Amino acid sequence: MLEEANKYLFQNYGRFPYFFERGEGCYLFDENGKKYLDMLSGIAVNILGYNHPKLTKAICEQASKIIHISNLFYIRPQIEVAKILSENSFGGKVFFCNSGAEANEALIKLVRRYFYDKGENRYEIITFEGSFHGRTLATVTATAQPKYHEGFYPLVEGFKYAKFNDIQSVESLITEKTAAILIELVQGEGGVNPADKDFIKQLYNLCKEKGILFTVDEVQTGIGRTGKLFAYQHFDIEPDIVSLAKGLGGGVPIGAIIAKEEIAKSFIPGTHASTFGGNYLSTVAAKVVLEEVLSDGFLERVNKVGEYLKESLKVFGYPVKGLGLMVGVDLPKEISAKEVMKKSLEKGLILGTAGENTLRFVPPLIITEKEVDEAVRILKELL
Structure with a gap:
């Protein structure tokens, strides 16, 4: 099968030679029956883990009725999910798409269209070094990491890169053409780097003072990952636009943006669209996910286990950072995060990496302290 994979698939992923057959809770099982945390x-x-009974039931039932019809017609679960997102954020309106890159692409287009409609020549967006916003040409340009730009020049005009957690760096880049700030409140691919609260307060106030839109990429941090439904809720701010994806569908592809009503008005028929966005299957899944995440005690549990995970990882003596169940451990240069990831797989533990040399922990939000203990026990054999 690996030979066929190499023959028929693009070789643009650094895949590990494993084939998984099924999952249950926080565990995966390969074709030989081996269990992996x-x-x-x-x-x-997969924020509700694998084979979650409510999610699986809802998907199967909907698949037997209608999977997709397009946005030429109203879709009841799409409206229901939009209502949940709006009422649990800042009361904005919702546009649905299929991925994080698409959500950020929509965000960028909406920013530009909003100022166009106002008759203002403002289109520049400031993003931050270490950020990651997607793989389309616009979102990879927004991503302030040169390694993702190589081979794709000329990039899209209108993006500037500030230093993360440095307000003076931002101030130096603002011009009369500055339209928006786009920021991850915890940088994911950049190394699980949380924003400083004082910096965000200064940045938010600066945007208000200058009439600049404050937009947040919540693709990875949203839907309970940080212990609140949205990461911005840790910072006592109210964004103009947020982008969502990843956990929103619990494994079913879906993306979205929430925008304040005044801004959302700029997307009139013909300005932006998505064939598959917000179809029956994806929004039925998203509704179950949101109901579970917003159920009594769920987010409190994410915070509790997240703190337990961070404390447990401090045993290794390396810097631990993050919010909720989005946690990173910075390893010294002599220990390769990618090598630790590879060896952990051999021992039945699936980890991620991020940044220069950071181990990334973004488990299902249903994980328990007992499973955290199991992960740490395996890591002790490697570190």
Whole structure:
């Protein structure tokens, strides 16, 4: 099968030679029946774990009725999910798409269209070094990491890169053409780097003062990952637009943006669309996910286990950082995070990496302290 994979698939992923057959809770099982504790959850996607009874039931029932019809018609679960997102955020309106890159692409287009409609020549967006916003040409340009730009020049005009957690760096880049700030409140691919609260307060106030839109990429941090439904809720701010994906569908592809109503008005028919966005299957899944995450005690549990995970990882003596169940451990140069990831797989533990040399832990949000103990026990054999 590996030979066929190499023959028929693009070779653009650094895949590990494993084939998984099924999952249950926080565990995956390969074709030989070997059990793996998953601390990566499909890169922060499978937030309810595997074979979650309510999610599985809802998907199967909907698949037997209608999977997709297009946005030429109203879709009841799409409206229901939009209502949940709006009422549990800042009361905005919702656009649905299929991925994080698509959500950020929509965000970028909406920013530009909003100022176009106002008759203002403002289109520049400031992002941050170490950020990651997607793989489309616009979102990879927004991603302030040169390694992702190589071979794709010329990039899209209108992006500037500030230093993360440095307000003076941002101030130096603002011009009369600055339209928005786009920021991850915990950088994911950049190394699980949380934003400083004082910096965010200064940045938010600066945006208000200058009439700049404050937009947040919540693709990885959203839907309970940090212990609140949205990471921005840790910072006592109210964004103008947020982007979502990953955990929103619990494994079913879906993306979204929430925008304040005044801004959302700029997307009139014909300005932006998505064939598959918000179809029956994806929004039925998203509704179950949101109901579970917003159920009594769920987010409190994420915070409790997240703190337990961070404390447990401090035993290795390396810097531990993150929010909720989005946690990173910075390893010294002599220990390769990628090598630790590879060896942990051999021992039945699935981890991620991020940044220069950071181990990334983004497990299903249903993980328990007992499973955290199991992960740490395996890591002790490697570190």
